[in-house]
Each structure stands twice: as structure tokens, then as C-alpha cells.
Amino acid sequence: MEGSEEFSAFVTARYASLLRFGHVLSGNPDVAQDLVQDALERTGAAWSRVTRKDAPEAYVRRAMVNSFTSTWRRRRREWLTADVPDQAASPVEPIDALWPLLLALPPRQRAVLVLRFYEDLSESETARVLGVVPGTVKSQTSKGLAALRTAMTRQQARQETTWNR
Amino acid sequence: MEPLAEQLARELRDPRHTLPVSADPLPGLLRGIQRRQRRRTAAILSSATLTVALVAVGSVALGTQNGPAARPAPLTHSPSAPARTAGTPAATASAAPSTPATVGPPVPAGFTGADLTFVSDTRGWALGSAPCRQEPCTSLLRSADGGRTWSGGPAPVALLAQTGTSCGSGPCISSLRFGDALHGYAFGNGPLLTTSDGGQHWTDVPGPSTTSLEPSGGDLLRVVTGQPGCPPGCTFSVQRANTLTGPWATVSAPPLDGVRTLLLRSRDEAYVLAFGNPAGGSGSARAAVIASADRGRTWTARTDPCSPAAQDSPTESDAVSAAIGPDGSLAVLCQARLSGGPVTVRVSHDSGATYGAVSTLPGGVRGQQIAVSSSALVAQVETAGRSRLLRSTDDGRTWSQVASASAGPGSGFLAFSSGSLGRWLPVGSQTVWTTNDGGATWTSHTFRR
Numbered sequence: 001m002e003g004s005e006e007f008s009a010f011v012t013a014r015y016a017s018l019l020r021f022g023h024v025l026s027g028n029p030d031v032a033q034d035l036v037q038d039a040l041e042r043t044g045a046a047w048s049r050v051t052r053k054d055a056p057e058a059y060v061r062r063a064m065v066n067s068f069t070s071t072w073r074r075r076r077r078e079w080l081t082a083d084v085p086d087q088a089a090s091p092v093e094p095i096d097a098l099w100p101l102l103l104a105l106p107p108r109q110r111a112v113l114v115l116r117f118y119e120d121l122s123e124s125e126t127a128r129v130l131g132v133v134p135g136t137v138k139s140q141t142s143k144g145l146a147a148l149r150t151a152m153t154r155q156q157a158r159q160e161t162t163w164n165r
Numbered sequence: 166m167e168p169l170a171e172q173l174a175r176e177l178r179d180p181r182h183t184l185p186v187s188a189d190p191l192p193g194l195l196r197g198i199q200r201r202q203r204r205r206t207a208a209i210l211s212s213a214t215l216t217v218a219l220v221a222v223g224s225v226a227l228g229t230q231n232g233p234a235a236r237p238a239p240l241t242h243s244p245s246a247p248a249r250t251a252g253t254p255a256a257t258a259s260a261a262p263s264t265p266a267t268v269g270p271p272v273p274a275g276f277t278g279a280d281l282t283f284v285s286d287t288r289g290w291a292l293g294s295a296p297c298r299q300e301p302c303t304s305l306l307r308s309a310d311g312g313r314t315w316s317g318g319p320a321p322v323a324l325l326a327q328t329g330t331s332c333g334s335g336p337c338i339s340s341l342r343f344g345d346a347l348h349g350y351a352f353g354n355g356p357l358l359t360t361s362d363g364g365q366h367w368t369d370v371p372g373p374s375t376t377s378l379e380p381s382g383g384d385l386l387r388v389v390t391g392q393p394g395c396p397p398g399c400t401f402s403v404q405r406a407n408t409l410t411g412p413w414a415t416v417s418a419p420p421l422d423g424v425r426t427l428l429l430r431s432r433d434e435a436y437v438l439a440f441g442n443p444a445g446g447s448g449s450a451r452a453a454v455i456a457s458a459d460r461g462r463t464w465t466a467r468t469d470p471c472s473p474a475a476q477d478s479p480t481e482s483d484a485v486s487a488a489i490g491p492d493g494s495l496a497v498l499c500q501a502r503l504s505g506g507p508v509t510v511r512v513s514h515d516s517g518a519t520y521g522a523v524s525t526l527p528g529g530v531r532g533q534q535i536a537v538s539s540s541a542l543v544a545q546v547e548t549a550g551r552s553r554l555l556r557s558t559d560d561g562r563t564w565s566q567v568a569s570a571s572a573g574p575g576s577g578f579l580a581f582s583s584g585s586l587g588r589w590l591p592v593g594s595q596t597v598w599t600t601n602d603g604g605a606t607w608t609s610h611t612f613r614r
């Protein structure tokens with residue numbers, strides 16, 4: 001493989017960080033592993049082209065996000081005809097107040113919030129990763145935060161109702 | 166940022182999201198990549214075979230229409246023809262996986278170096294410039310064999326300062342460091358430039374001017390100033406990042422005022438020297454020295470070992486360079502202010518709290534920089550327009566010359582990356598010098614592929 005030494009160094013340096021990104025994005029350790037594996041294989045197969053045109057990490061992140069959103073679309077179609085699973089789809093226990101609510105958002109909106117507030121990317125950098133215009137990132141960020149706020153309010157109201165009983 | 170977004174950022178960055186990396190992912194990845202490449206090759210071959218078959222069928226049909234005289238040779242549609250046609254790309258594809266690693270573009274003609282950085286015994290980069298039609302002419306070279314051969318490639322888009330010269334009105338870079346094979350930093354008197362892909366792409370990081378930066382063990386320390394230019398004098402502060410990608414946080418440190426800075430790191434120890442301005446002629450223009458024993462988290466002020474009081478001498482002398490040895494010792498090079506005055510070296514074995522006896526270099530030289538190997542002190546000095554290396558194996562009592570190079574004014578790079586392996590790049594030179602025996606013998610390699 002052309003540039004294999006540089007690719008190996010890239011994987012060694014960035015693998016753990018990409019895995020964490022995959023986990024934050026998907027909420028599932030196994031899905032995170034698959035996303036990283038798939039994106040790195042694509043990147044490695046086109047390493048010389050990727051490094052000529054783009055920063056490899058941005059390329060990998062973009063591949064992960066695209067793979068995640070398209071996989072989600074496929075799974076949603078499957079879920080429409082499948083029986084209700086015995087267990088929750090995500091094996092991860094919620095560890096905070098907002099993260100479980102984030103995982104309930106549409107994947108594209110979730111990806112925008114993760115890139116903006118976990119990766120700390122600017123609107124234009126996020127737009128480049130997702131292949132959209134910055135205006136879309138801005139509106140999706142706003143809608144995503146509004147959805148989180150609404151979900152939090154609902155959750156708090158439910159908790160208050162429970163306590164009142 | 167609104168509170169909800171802040172809370173989200175906090176939760177997403179919680180360390181509990183970190184997943185363990187159970188095994189080396191590389192072997193599996195490389196197998197997957199080979200599978201993909203094989204599939205792609207097979208797809209291309211199928212496509213090529215189909216095209217040839219279609220062309221052949223089309224030709225036969227056309228030949229039939231035009232009569233026997235126009236019929237192409239039987240080979241065109243014989244079963245063996247597609248097989249032979251397909252044989253060529255198949256051979257190419259089978260050779261592809263064994264293609265050697267990229268050699269890279271050639272070194273730009275006339276390249277001269279300004280700074281060096283190595284992340285291992287073999288992998289390193291050289292920052293410099295080569296004649297070009299339009300500024301900036303800054304160039305960046307790569308080496309994968311310890312500096313014996315070099316290749317060109319993308320460089321930070323910024324003016325390059327030669328030490329001691331001005332950049333004019335705009336910001337410029339003078340130094341380069343890499344923390345690993347991917348993460349690099351170019352800096353000088355303006356914003357920091359960083360790369361996260363081994364130097365292929367560089368990004369400006371808005372913020373204060375970064376005058377010194379050193380990665381070590383996966384974290385970063387840097388010295389910054391918010392002032393546009395020094396001299397006449399700047400106030401510096403120290404910043405720390407827990408990872409090679411930031412974010413930066415300012416740490417509390419004793420005052421640091423001066424005209425230029427030097428940051429030294431070795432394992433947990435770190436030193437910052439802010440050199441005074443001897444051109445001001447003031448005896449109070451001393452170097453500020455601060456030391457840390459916990460990777461730059463806390464700092465203590467130390468005295469300037471080159472001051473007349475510290476040297477117990479009436480001669481006004483200034484700190485001009487310093488280095489950490491493999492044993493943790495700190496060596497400081499002092500230069501007398503008066504032309505032709507002595508160049509001295511002070512060595513501390515207790516993190517700069519106290520220093521040993523003053524050792525004096527041979528007369529008629531000007532001190533430029535110092536390095537410490539496991540067996541010797543090595544000093545770069547300038548005399549009669551040439552840079553030379555002097556070496557002492559007896560704590561500075563006696564010195565002998567070991568290498569010399571023609572170079573412009575300024576110091577360049579001189580350091581040991583282990584007890585025995587050291588490199589020297591006089592600024593503006595087309596040659597890198599390497600030693601593998603603690604500085605006793607040096608081999609020169611020109612910047613070329």
C-alpha cells in the first residue's frame with residue numbers, strides 16, 4: 001500500500017480519538033468500532049488521494065458520519081417491519097442528562113451537535129465534514145438544541161408528575 | 166455559548182465515553198484494505214472484459230453486415246483475446262501491493278535550513294527556504310532515514326525569519342516542532358500554525374504569538390506573548406495543553422520579561438529562559454529563568470547563572486543558550502557583552518538551584534548554542550565567519566574542536582535526542598551534521614533525495 005508508514009502512524013495516533021468520536025455519535029461501542037474500521041479501510045485504500053486533497057482526519061470523520069447516517073436509514077427501514085426487540089437497541093446505559101436525549105435526535109442533527117460541541121468545529125468546518133452549507137449547520141444546530149430543550153422540559157415534567165403521585 | 170450547549174459539550178467530553186482499544190487495530194485494517202483493493206481490481210477487470218467482449222461482438226456484427234472482406238481477424242473474437250487483454254491489468258494489479266513507500270517530491274533547489282525536528286531516530290522534518298519567484302519561499306523537507314536523505318512537499322504558508330533578522334511588517338515563523346508523526350507546529354513571532362497530517366496541510370491557530378513550543382510525551386508547553394514585537398521587550402506567559410491538539414491553558418508562573426525565549430523539556434522537567442536585551446546596555450537586563458519539575462504545571466523562579474554576581478566576576482555577561490542533559494543537568498552558555506570577552510558555561514545538577522564552577526571556552530569566539538550528551542558538553546561558537554563545534558568531556562575544563570561549517574549569522578539547531586545521537590544544523594546551511602557517539606565524531610549530509 002502506498003504511504004503505508006504514514007497511514008500506520010495516523011492510525012496509531014488517532015484511533016482512540018476516532019473510536020471515542022464514533023461512540024459519542026452512535027451511542028453504541030460496537031457500532032463505533034464498525035464505523036471506525038469501515039472509515040479507516042476506505043481512507044487507507046485511497047490514502048495517497050486522500051492526503052493529496054484533504055486532511056485525512058477530516059476525511060475519516062466525514063466517512064464515519066456518512067456511514068452512520070446511511071446505516072441508520074437502512075436500520076430504520078428494517079425496524080419498521082421487525083418485531084419490538086426484547087432489549088433496547090443501544091446497550092449503553094445513559095450516563096448523563098443530555099446524552100440519552102441526544103441519541104434520540106435524527107442522526108444528521110445529532111452529527112451536527114457532536115461535531116459542533118464535542119469536536120469543537122466551527123460552523124464552516126462542520127459544514128465541510130457533512131458536505132452541506134454553513135447555513136444548514138446553523139439551522140440544524142438551532143433545531144437540535146431546541147429539541148433537546150423540549151425533551152428536557154418533558155422529562156422534568158414527567159419526573160414531577162411521578163413525584164406528585 | 167448558551168448554557169445548554171455548554172452542558173452538552175461537558176457531557177460529550179466526559180472521559181467515560183472513552184472506549185478501550187483492546188488490540189492493535191492495524192493488522193485487521195490492512196487486511197480489510199487489501200480486500201477492498203482486490204475487489205476494486207476485480208471490478209475493473211470485469212468491466213474491461215465486458216467492454217472488450219462488447220467491442221468484439223459489435224465488430225463481428227459490423228463485419229457480417231459489410232461482407233467477408235471486411236471481417237476482422239479471428240483473434241479479435243476468439244476466446245483467447247479477452248484473456249490476453251485482461252492479463253495486462255491483472256499483472257499491474259498484482260504488483261501494486263508491493264509498491265515501495267512514497268519517496269516524495271525532490272528537495273527544492275537551493276534549500277537552506279533554519280530548524281530541525283525529529284520524532285524518532287529516523288523520522289524528521291527540516292524547516293527552511295529555497296529561492297522562489299514570490300514570497301513566502303518557506304519550504305519543508307521530510308526525512309525517513311535519520312536525515313541521510315530528504316524529500317520536499319507542502320510547507321506552511323508563512324514568511325520564514327532567519328534568526329536575528331526581521332520579518333518586516335507581517336508575522337513570520339522561525340521554528341518547527343513535531344509531537345509525533347502527524348502533529349506539527351510552526352511558530353515565530355506570529356500565530357501558531359499546526360498540522361495534524363504529517364505536514365501535508367497547515368492551519369493558522371488564532372491567538373497570541375508563540376515564541377517557543379515543545380511537545381513531550383503527548384503534551385505541549387509553549388511560551389506566548391500578546392505584544393507585537395520584541396525588542397524593545399515583551400512580557401511572556403507559559404501555556405500548557407494536555408494533548409497534542411490542545412486546548413491551551415495559561416499556567417501560573419513567575420514574571421518572564423525579555424526579548425526572546427527558550428523552552429527546554431526532558432521527561433517531567435522543563436525550563437523557560439527569557440533572554441534580556443544586551444543591546445540596551447543595561448546591567449539589569451538579565452535573563453529570567455524559571456523551572457518546573459511536573460511537566461510545566463507549576464513553576465519556580467531561578468537566578469540567571471550568567472550575571473556578574475552569579476559568576477563572581479565584574480564582567481557583564483548574558484545567557485545566550487541552554488540545554489538539558491540526559492542526566493537532567495542544565496547547562497547555560499554565557500556570552501560577555503564586551504567584544505572579545507569570554508564565553509563561559511555553567512552547569513547545574515539540581516534543576517537550576519545552584520551551579521558548578523565557571524568554565525571558559527577558548528578565546529576569540531562568540532557563543533551561539535550549547536547541547537549536552539551523556540559524555541560531553543558541545544558548544545556551537547562562531548569565529549572568523551564560520552560556525553564551529555567545540556566539545557568538552559571534563560565538565561568544561563578543556564575544549565577541542567570537532568566540526569566546522571560555513572554558515573550565516575545565528576544559531577540554527579543543535580541538540581541531542583538521546584545520550585549519543587545528536588544533530589546540528591547551522592542556520593542558513595545546506596548541510597545537516599549527525600553524531601552517534603555523543604559528539605566525538607560528526608557526519609554531514611546535504612539536503613537532497
